[in-house]
Amino acid sequence: MSLEEKVVAIVAKTAEKKKTVTLDTDLMRDLGTDSLALLMIIQALEDEFDIAIPDDAFKKVKTVREIVAQLRAHFPRLDAAP
């Protein structure tokens, strides 16, 4: 499973309601992701990849694709993970 696929699955799993999630899903517009929901996504990513995400790393992300980009920027080894 690619990093993109893993992140899409995590975002879908943390949402309060079942919705289709893609890399282009806009967190706020499409999922209504508020600050606590973003925290839920961050903690799920931390649990999945066993990483500690810096507090402000995801402050400006708007789409799932941007989450993936931020993850890559902060944790380059993630692409190599099984």
Added chain:
Amino acid sequence: MTLAAFYDRLRLDEGLVREAEFNPYYRHLQSWLGDPVRIDGRDFLNLAANDYLGLACDPRVGQAITAGVSRYGASLCGTPIATGCVDLLRALEERLAAFVGLEDGVVLPSCYQANNGLFTAVAGRDDVILIDHFAHSSLIEGARAVGCKIRPFRHNDPGHLESLLGKVRGHRQAFVVTESVFSTEGSIAPLGAIVELCDRFGAVPVVDDSHGIGVLGANGRGVLEHFGQTGFPGIYTASLGKALANAGGLIAGRRALIDHLRYYCPHLVYSTALPPGVAAGVGAVLDIIGTEFPARRRRLWEHRDTLRQGLAAVGFTVLSGEAPINSILAGTPVQTIRLAREFYAAGLLTTPFVHPSVPLNEGRVRLIAGAGLPPARLKAAVEALPTIAKAWQAGSLVGGPG
């Protein structure tokens, strides 16, 4: 950096109000809450206030407040740690704690202050706070002020909470925070399951029972009575300004907790104490609940069901909460404010909620039919619902989805 830029930054975006052609917020009441309420020189049926038991205008409560003021004056002009803690207030704290089934309590000027001040007094940066995603702003901001790890769990989802509790590591203490009744939808938290999980994982449960005290339970003693929680091990908070028809906020729990808060909760220590008249008013409400709760409760639920059936009959999507709250799912912020506008035009006062109070595009209009409302007036309101629904639907079509 200029003063003009500062004030420009504060300027409100009035786009929503312009598009919906209505501002439902900060309407100026020209009367008390007794039916009808008067606004803009017109009479309204009040389906907005949290006066669940219809006691805000009860003459016995008013007389008790007057007697309290006569004896103690308008204010003690001091914090409770100094001159503000009159015997009347202390007696009320003990009485409220016993009422909800806990050892001791402390009363703050508001429940926002209670929830906001609680966490910095009992938690630190080494702790973790797990909080329901839809918890009230006062709880979220209070938890954030600690600066510790915050782990939200999906709304009313003990399974998700359990998985998070199983994963949190390296903290000193975990707290699990929820409301009893989520007031924008009327759902009730699965408190029994939450307390059981807390017990299993050594976490401290924290419940805000603002919309449950005086409403839930066979005797109106709130969520702990509702769930048969006789030995609740955690922290309980509640507003005294909803069913208890006054003002103030209660924190109750074990004596060690309350003793600690008396010296370490800044929102208590540094706030002017609850006015003695208000303390007397809450006492009078507790007296009335002691004798009249079954009848008032019956009327409250009858009103809820009458309204719910009427709303469903005209095609509104009503969230099926278990509490005596009817919440219509209205959609976008514009659709939501427009629906409140149609109710307003028909002489019905309601409460609209838009993002961020509720999820984006899941705006809702809340109606609470308190036990004090005359049944004939409620019947007339139900008869007006087809016209309201029709006008709202027509407006939505004309104005687009908003």
